Amino acid sequence: MEDTKLATALVRLAHLVTRVYAEVSKEFELTPQQIQLLCMLLGGSTGMTEMSRALGLEKSSMTGLVDRAERRGVVVRVRDQRDRRACGIELTEQGREIAHDAHRKVTARVEGLIGEIDPGDRERLESVLVGIVRAPHVGRDLPQVAL
Amino acid sequence: MEDTKLATALVRLAHLVTRVYAEVSKEFELTPQQIQLLCMLLGGSTGMTEMSRALGLEKSSMTGLVDRAERRGVVVRVRDQRDRRACGIELTEQGREIAHDAHRKVTARVEGLIGEIDPGDRERLESVLVGIVRAPHVGRDLPQVAL
DNA sequence: TATTGTTATACTCTATAACTATA
């Protein structure tokens, strides 16, 4: 019988973080997916195909997501002049602001969840978690700044 | 400027866990929400109102969720004889099996993500996470066994 | 032919508002 307490705690944590993420998104009157999109674009503009790969979605799902984000004025499609099939998705000024604010709010609230811990423990945990998230078999498709 | 690296790592880890959850759900040809519903019911049957509170959904959303789960044969509505407005939601035999299997798979894969880490680190991580998840201001509405 | 992106369609999830039936 192997130990699963840590795994269970992580799953619950994931549910919590998801709620935090959802709450913050709602404050901006956007969906969690749209906020994730914006945060990812903080890492630089990309095309539809690359974004769908990074987010683990079908291209057709990206089309709808970007459609709605564009309608809300937080991103724009910019036609690529060299490859006229492609387009780059870029943050509008408002989109960039929201992305930064949302990023700050989410991390601040998650920090609030963590609360007071020993500075030494904090450093250890940090390096352990970063190790997990960065493991090659794990982070392959994870966007840099998708929060 | 406060430190947010730990929070960021936790958020990314949460995204990873969410993906694991989604992958496992797909293997059972159910949605993550349906799997969560089943796992929660492992803690005992309840009515629609209590479930919607526990999952943070509107009652009307629960109706649809339970409708679809019932159609798939993993839960059943059982009319309450004492209060004929109410009904209890119960796992079918198949539903219970899936709930157990999914729970096992998710925790196993999350364990896999964690991989080999120093036993001391593991304990520290565990105690920090359990502290977060159990904090009174946090876990209020979290179901016992919602995984 | 291969790739980029869109359209058409269908299903799931979710919320709000109005409703039914029972307490």
Place this chain on the structure above:
DNA sequence: TATAGTTATAGAGTATAACAATA
């Protein structure tokens, strides 16, 4: 009146399959 749950409706997210335009 208050509570348990449903129905009606609308919008968002997602996938699959078929398609258009460009490379």
